[in-house]
Amino acid sequence: MASLDEGWADPARLYKEGRRARLLLDAAREAAAEAVGCRPDELVFTPSGTRAVHSGIAGALAGRRRTGRHLIVSAVEHSSVLHAADAHEADGGTVTQVAVDRVGAVDAREFAEALRPGTALACLQSANHEVGTVQPVAEVAEACRAAGVPLLVDAAQSLGWGPVGGGWSLLAASAHKWGGPPGVGLLAVRKGVRFAPQGPRDERESGRAAGFENLPAIVAAAASLRAVRAEAAEEAVRLRELTERIRARVPRLVPDVEVVGDPERRLPGIVTFSCLYVDGETLLHELDRADFSVSSGSSCTSSTLTPSHVLKAMGVLSEGNVRLSLPPGTREEDVERFLAALPGVVAGVREKLGAPVSAGEVLTREGDEALVVDALGRRCPIPVIELAKVIGDVPVGGTVRVLSDDEAARLDIPAWCAMRGQEYVGEEPAERGTAYLVRRVS
Amino acid sequence: MASLDEGWADPARLYKEGRRARLLLDAAREAAAEAVGCRPDELVFTPSGTRAVHSGIAGALAGRRRTGRHLIVSAVEHSSVLHAADAHEADGGTVTQVAVDRVGAVDAREFAEALRPGTALACLQSANHEVGTVQPVAEVAEACRAAGVPLLVDAAQSLGWGPVGGGWSLLAASAHKWGGPPGVGLLAVRKGVRFAPQGPRDERESGRAAGFENLPAIVAAAASLRAVRAEAAEEAVRLRELTERIRARVPRLVPDVEVVGDPERRLPGIVTFSCLYVDGETLLHELDRADFSVSSGSSCTSSTLTPSHVLKAMGVLSEGNVRLSLPPGTREEDVERFLAALPGVVAGVREKLGAPVSAGEVLTREGDEALVVDALGRRCPIPVIELAKVIGDVPVGGTVRVLSDDEAARLDIPAWCAMRGQEYVGEEPAERGTAYLVRRVS
Numbered sequence: 001m002a003s004l005d006e007g008w009a010d011p012a013r014l015y016k017e018g019r020r021a022r023l024l025l026d027a028a029r030e031a032a033a034e035a036v037g038c039r040p041d042e043l044v045f046t047p048s049g050t051r052a053v054h055s056g057i058a059g060a061l062a063g064r065r066r067t068g069r070h071l072i073v074s075a076v077e078h079s080s081v082l083h084a085a086d087a088h089e090a091d092g093g094t095v096t097q098v099a100v101d102r103v104g105a106v107d108a109r110e111f112a113e114a115l116r117p118g119t120a121l122a123c124l125q126s127a128n129h130e131v132g133t134v135q136p137v138a139e140v141a142e143a144c145r146a147a148g149v150p151l152l153v154d155a156a157q158s159l160g161w162g163p164v165g166g167g168w169s170l171l172a173a174s175a176h177k178w179g180g181p182p183g184v185g186l187l188a189v190r191k192g193v194r195f196a197p198q199g200p201r202d203e204r205e206s207g208r209a210a211g212f213e214n215l216p217a218i219v220a221a222a223a224s225l226r227a228v229r230a231e232a233a234e235e236a237v238r239l240r241e242l243t244e245r246i247r248a249r250v251p252r253l254v255p256d257v258e259v260v261g262d263p264e265r266r267l268p269g270i271v272t273f274s275c276l277y278v279d280g281e282t283l284l285h286e287l288d289r290a291d292f293s294v295s296s297g298s299s300c301t302s303s304t305l306t307p308s309h310v311l312k313a314m315g316v317l318s319e320g321n322v323r324l325s326l327p328p329g330t331r332e333e334d335v336e337r338f339l340a341a342l343p344g345v346v347a348g349v350r351e352k353l354g355a356p357v358s359a360g361e362v363l364t365r366e367g368d369e370a371l372v373v374d375a376l377g378r379r380c381p382i383p384v385i386e387l388a389k390v391i392g393d394v395p396v397g398g399t400v401r402v403l404s405d406d407e408a409a410r411l412d413i414p415a416w417c418a419m420r421g422q423e424y425v426g427e428e429p430a431e432r433g434t435a436y437l438v439r440r441v442s
Numbered sequence: 443m444a445s446l447d448e449g450w451a452d453p454a455r456l457y458k459e460g461r462r463a464r465l466l467l468d469a470a471r472e473a474a475a476e477a478v479g480c481r482p483d484e485l486v487f488t489p490s491g492t493r494a495v496h497s498g499i500a501g502a503l504a505g506r507r508r509t510g511r512h513l514i515v516s517a518v519e520h521s522s523v524l525h526a527a528d529a530h531e532a533d534g535g536t537v538t539q540v541a542v543d544r545v546g547a548v549d550a551r552e553f554a555e556a557l558r559p560g561t562a563l564a565c566l567q568s569a570n571h572e573v574g575t576v577q578p579v580a581e582v583a584e585a586c587r588a589a590g591v592p593l594l595v596d597a598a599q600s601l602g603w604g605p606v607g608g609g610w611s612l613l614a615a616s617a618h619k620w621g622g623p624p625g626v627g628l629l630a631v632r633k634g635v636r637f638a639p640q641g642p643r644d645e646r647e648s649g650r651a652a653g654f655e656n657l658p659a660i661v662a663a664a665a666s667l668r669a670v671r672a673e674a675a676e677e678a679v680r681l682r683e684l685t686e687r688i689r690a691r692v693p694r695l696v697p698d699v700e701v702v703g704d705p706e707r708r709l710p711g712i713v714t715f716s717c718l719y720v721d722g723e724t725l726l727h728e729l730d731r732a733d734f735s736v737s738s739g740s741s742c743t744s745s746t747l748t749p750s751h752v753l754k755a756m757g758v759l760s761e762g763n764v765r766l767s768l769p770p771g772t773r774e775e776d777v778e779r780f781l782a783a784l785p786g787v788v789a790g791v792r793e794k795l796g797a798p799v800s801a802g803e804v805l806t807r808e809g810d811e812a813l814v815v816d817a818l819g820r821r822c823p824i825p826v827i828e829l830a831k832v833i834g835d836v837p838v839g840g841t842v843r844v845l846s847d848d849e850a851a852r853l854d855i856p857a858w859c860a861m862r863g864q865e866y867v868g869e870e871p872a873e874r875g876t877a878y879l880v881r882r883v884s
Contacts, residue, residue, distance in 0.1 A: 047489030048653030
């Protein structure tokens with residue numbers, strides 16, 4: 001509020017309001033640099049975390065163009081990183097996506113193996129934005145250092161909790177992710193890193209972020225980063241206990257739930273789980289009615305939710321996906337209220353979904369050994385519900401063939417098999433859509 | 443303030459705070475589109491006016507790449523437009539800068555003559571940001587329409603006063619220029635205009651402005667635009683009278699002043715003048731001490747001020763340049779206080795500057811007909827002061843040769859000649875710096 005009154009002027013101007021704005025900007029830069037762990041002249045403010053990522057990747061790639069045009073990213077980066085990688089590929093560059101394991105983490109050795117002589121830049125998030133899994137940044141940074149490749153760390157999810165350790169070369173973050181205002185991102189570029197800003201430039205922010213600085217928001221961003229950091233250690237312990245409670249109790253309270261992400265190496269305030277036989281959007285709306293604002297990585301039911309590339313890369317169930325973000329200050333009683341409400345909400349959604357599909361969709365019975373389920377035209381979670389209904393109808397060793405044209409089935413049918421201990425045989429093209437083959441094991 | 447409380451959530455989310463944010467965003471877009479005079483789906487919010495210009499130019503050029511890579515801009519566009527033109531040129535495109543007359547206006551016919559078969563885009567500001575001159579946008583738009591070339595109008599200076607008439611194709615503006623918050627620009631792209639957004643994209647703002655929307659600022663921007671528009675007509679009359687008063691009285695109160703810009707076709711609240719024998723930075727600091735916050739297009743004395751490309755293109759004096767911006771609500775008594783203070787301030791600066799150069803710098807006396815003044819190493823306004831001191835020492839018809847290595851002399855010596863009715867003969871390279879030749883006429 002104070003910076004709205006004090007910081008409206010142009011810091012490039014010489015009159016007193018401009019000089020005051022310059023002082024505020026300098027002070028904000030120093031505070032932010034201290035929190036990041038870099039020099040003030042290595043850090044610029046951008047209009048958003050996304051713009052920090054886009055500018056950082058474009059500038060680092062251009063700065064090392066002579067070395068090569070190979071870019072490495074993890075498969076679970078924020079979309080801003082993946083969009084920048086897409087743009088690089090469209091421009092003739094090459095991109096390697098490093099896979100993640102079932103909890104969403106890259107393997108540092110596997111990441112290092114992607115490094116090659118023509119690698120211009122590698123990107124790795126400090127922690128995942130959907131499932132909270134912390135990435136092995138220090139090990140990856142060490143491998144990049146040894147290979148002479150700069151590492152850009154997207155620290156959007158973790159900067160409020162503490163600085164990113166390890167020898168990163170570039171770092172991007174977003175103020176609204178640590179509870180600061182929208183309209184401010186950070187881009188830090190270590191001295192010595194080759195960097196060539198792309199696009200039109202001006203004299204602001206060392207030529208790395210064009211346009212009139214959003215000074216009130218920048219001041220608020222720096223102040224809020226300092227404020228959340230002051231309570232980060234204590235709050236991390238408290239939120240970690242609350243998310244641990246959710247991780248432990250949800251599978252006991254709700255049948256057929258998969259909690260995803262690393263149980264140990266994770267952010268304090270994010271917890272994500274997926275519920276079989278539930279569509280994410282309906283679940284989200286029902287929770288909203290109960291006054292819980294959650295996100296979902298499901299693509300069920302309607303086009304308003306897009307399937308999560310993170311859950312896909314992890315190979316875990318996406319249907320009925322719920323992502324809880326507990327901001328600092330979240331009260332224990334709200335968590336308890338959520339845990340009390342969830343079972344009824346999920347049961348209600350399942351009941352609703354169960355009804356329209358109660359008439360068997362089994363069309364062809366090929367002897368006793370194989371069943372075909374036609375789920376064409378039906379959206380997630382219907383194909384999985386149909387599969388679950390008929391798996392008991394074939395003998396152990398028999399197969400069910402699920403026909404589906406819903407993209408989510410590709411992820412959710414194998415995930416269901418893993419959860420249920422059934423064998424996922426594979427997929428093959430069908431006359432319409434895709435056929436997913438499941439063998440009954442138990 | 444209300445939108446900081448109400449509009450913090452992500453408008454892409456489905457929970458109630460997200461839906462409320464979406465409603466706020468939609469309402470802001472409708473209000474802004476109405477003020478611009480376009481459809482809501484033609485308008486996106488960007489992080490600044492500069493980003494709107496950069497994205498608009500890049501997208502329009504890419505959209506018409508098959509037509510050609512020729513870009514037309516006026517010579518007095520905002521630096522954001524010229525930077526985008528530089529980037530286009532660096533990328534292999536061609537750029538034509540259309541000159542302006544002595545009041546800073548382009549000639550619509552001359553602008554039209556720059557159009558050619560390979561022209562992808564033309565850019566013209568609605569009004570100039572330094573001298574307030576209004577450009578003939580409607581005529582230029584008509585010529586562009588006839589040639590099938592889209593016209594991008596940088597309306598940053600004028601949008602608060604009213605919509606831009608004429609058949610523009612793209613329009614850019616900046617909220618903080620109309621008294622709104624920093625962090626918000628507008629980019630309108632008319633339906634049917636070929637447009638290919640450049641750089642990494644995301645799903646926000648129709649793929650034309652990536653990154654989390656700065657919703658509180660967007661809401662405040664739309665509200666403030668509506669508010670200033672409600673009083674624009676009345677306030678324009680009042681401010682125009684105040685700036686007219688400054689334009690008329692400054693030359694009477696202060697000797698050797700040139701008021702610049704169009705006396706009629708101009709913005710209500712901007713007035714710019716240049717004072718001979720004064721350096722802009724000292725003048726600015728002295729006015730600041732008297733509680734007036736003004737800008738300057740001078741490059742005198744130190745590197746903190748860069749020479750104005752606008753004054754240069756107009757061919758007017760840049761030394762001792764003062765730009766007054768009267769925001770809506772400026773009080774008459776403040777204008778009177780300024781007019782009362784200015785003569786003393788200018789006189790004081792002139793006295794200070796006169797002292798160190800009182801010892802004649804005349805080095806060589808080549809007969810009676812020619813004098814050489816060595817002003818090498820001396821910054822503006824010293825070269826002009828030296829010239830003025832010795833012009834009386836040569837007979838009518840005689841010449842003074844001023845040696846200078848200050849870039850401002852190239853602009854200010856011809857401008858002084860025009861103000862003083864002396865003949866500017868031309869410049870030629872000297873052993874050090876440049877020699878400027880002036881013939882005494884009167």
